[in-house]
Amino acid sequence: MARIVRFHTLGGPEVLQFHEEPDSAALGADEVRIRVKAIGLNRADAMFRRGSYIEKAQLPSRLGYEAAGLIEAVGAGVTGLKVGDAVSVIPTMDLGRYGTYGETAVVPARFVALKPESLSFAQAASAWMQYITAYGGLIAAGGLRAGEHVLITAASSSVGLAAIQIALSVGAIPIATTLDMAKKDAVLALGAAHVIATRDEDLGEALHRIVGPDGLQRAFDAVGGPQVETIAAAMAPGGIIVSHGMLDPAATPFPLRLALRKSLTMRGYVFTEIVGNADKLEAAKRFILQGLSSGALRPVVDKIFAFDDLVEAHRYLESNQQIGKIVVSVP
Structure with missing residues (x-):
């Protein structure tokens, strides 16, 4: 079992709820399951939760565009990634389906990148959006x-x-x-x-x-x-x-x-425009990974919250006090 965050109604941070759910469901051929170590918060997450985002939630919904962690299972068609790899999640095209708020997350392999060794999990969860x-x-x-x-x-x-x-x-x-x-x-x-x-x-x-x-x-x-x-x-x-x-x-x-x-x-x-086009996504990956590896690009983490304090992290997100990224650490 894994704790997963969903919301059943649109609204403020208080609508976010923790659920115990099985984490052994079969993967699609192109999917990987990640044991999440850190979650990156985005303003889009709050807008999605409130119903004001360009994508609309199908309730009850997951949410979350970014995370970093360790791969614990791969689909039959996945190449270039293996169990145990430290990775980051690149924002997908389906926020409600492939939400990253949880102890585990399942995402298509094309939206996963190997974590540069120079980055912590908190920094890696902050990078891609x-x-x-x-x-x-x-x-x-x-x-x-x-x-x-x-x-x-x-x-x-x-x-x-x-x-x-x-x-x-x-x-x-x-x-x-x-x-x-x-x-x-x-x-x-x-x-x-x-x-x-x-x-x-x-x-x-x-x-x-x-x-x-x-x-x-x-x-x-x-x-x-x-x-x-x-x-x-x-x-x-x-x-x-x-x-x-x-x-x-x-x-x-x-x-x-x-x-x-x-x-x-x-x-x-x-x-x-980038993640929905395979060629553009690959060009973006090359540019960003080169910058992360060289140190020219360095995620700025403003504050790290505990997973149990996710609701409070969303309140802080909406306060606009931060300079840089808000991250949630997952035990």
Whole structure:
């Protein structure tokens, strides 16, 4: 038996429940079962639990995109992985079916990567959502190149910090935003060339001061809302704005006048563009594993909770206090 987390109704952290379930069910030919050592939490988990995510839960539902642990069984068709391997789970296309919140998790082998020896299980459970999201938005969709200025909004999140690291790894210049001055020094210390605290500083004025008339070549925006027009005004001709979130509940305008005048590209992006395409996923794996192995990419873990404290971990996730990743340790 293994303890598995499910929710039977949509709502706040309190809807998460522990269940004792058999862990000996037959695996599909392409699946592996992992004895989980650590779980990485994502904002998507909370949105899925509340019913506001792009994927809708079929109740009762599992949840969780990320984990790390040891393989304890492999399907008949699995190659390249074996029992005892230390691995990480790459976010799948089916959050409810292949949820990672539990003492064990079953996932398709293509969504599993060997854990670099340099990473702890907590770090390995933190790696894939943030780096695949940032890689897809900056490199695959954004085409970021050395020497370019890139704006990264909501940069104290795990994805924001991953984007800073990826930008630095290709020689770009990351300009970060965070809400207030409390997180500014921390984000600077974690590699951003410049940080703008948007509650205390005017975003447009700060961008003009940093990049001048040349403007931004790229923007990786998790916020949306009215500030998109400010970002568009700061873009260089031919610039690309990649929107991957909508933290601002206000409507997001399309800056048509600026897009026409500057030949801007503005596009939406979600990580499923990468994990849903075998070739793109393999390219992302190579990029990320190389960065993890070299140390250019290093997951930042904010806080580790015990498995029994998962509900409290979700409350902390929704408090937005963290800088980096929230992890749950599984005994």
